[in-house]
Amino acid sequence: xxxxxxxxxxxxxKKIVKEKMAGNHKEEFGLLWDxxxxxxxxxxxxxxxxxxxxxxxxxxxxxxxxxxxxxKSEFLTTVKRDTNNQMFPIAWVVVEMxxxxxxxxxxxxxxxxxxxxxxxxxxxISDQQKGIEIAIFDILPRVEHRNCARHVFANWSMRKLGKxxxxxxxxxxxxxxxxxxxxxxMWTRAFWGTTCKSDIVDNNxxxxxxxxxxxxxx
Numbered sequence: 001x002x003x004x005x006x007x008x009x010x011x012x013x014k015k016i017v018k019e020k021m022a023g024n025h026k027e028e029f030g031l032l033w034d035x036x037x038x039x040x041x042x043x044x045x046x047x048x049x050x051x052x053x054x055x056x057x058x059x060x061x062x063x064x065x066x067x068x069x070x071x072k073s074e075f076l077t078t079v080k081r082d083t084n085n086q087m088f089p090i091a092w093v094v095v096e097m098x099x100x101x102x103x104x105x106x107x108x109x110x111x112x113x114x115x116x117x118x119x120x121x122x123x124x125i126s127d128q129q130k131g132i133e134i135a136i137f138d139i140l141p142r143v144e145h146r147n148c149a150r151h152v153f154a155n156w157s158m159r160k161l162g163k164x165x166x167x168x169x170x171x172x173x174x175x176x177x178x179x180x181x182x183x184x185x186m187w188t189r190a191f192w193g194t195t196c197k198s199d200i201v202d203n204n205x206x207x208x209x210x211x212x213x214x215x216x217x218x
Contacts, residue, residue: 040105044091044113052090052114056080059198060090060110062126063206064098074098075213076106079205081198087205090114103135111139121195125203144193148203 095102
């Protein structure tokens with residue numbers, strides 16, 4: 001073929017091939033800013049949005065669980081109760097960690113996707129994570145927020161109350177003050193609204209959903 005290929009030419013070609021296969025270091029580091037936006041992943045299918053609007057109670061459960069993979073992250077879920085009182089997933093997200101900022105991000109997306117701008121008549125039930133409470137207050141301040149009864153009870157265990165639990169009969173005032181740190185609207189049926197047509201006191205729907213996906217979380 002009468003082709004004379006020099007060593008320098010071979011080196012240059014080799015360098016080009018390597019860059020195409022592995023990427024140019026400078027260009028790759030320049031993509032880090034874009035990569036930070038991909039650390040979170042949000043899913044809310046159109047069919048689920050339409051199903052929520054057409055046949056679900058106005059009650060939303062929020063919960064989270066770990067994704068047990070090499071790259072540790074959190075899986076945040078939103079689950080509804082349909083008219084048959086069954087589990088109806090709405091949306092789920094993968095975030096870098098469970099914190100106020102990640103809950104704010106999720107609720108902001110739900111606000112737009114589910115048309116929750118009015119807020120009135122909707123109810124959210126969750127555990128007692130402080131980040132969730134702050135996010136709800138910031139994004140959906142007019143919705144009713146309930147705490148899961150199981151988590152409320154867990155905070156009232158003998159281990160946490162200590163001596164005030166042992167002498168409960170003699171210290172009703174202290175017990176009352178301890179309990180009233182949480183608004184009665186968050187844990188007492190007597191203070192709940194009736195618009196969402198559900199009087200559940202637990203967040204078992206979210207717990208059930210998380211247990212169903214336990215295999216794919218590894």
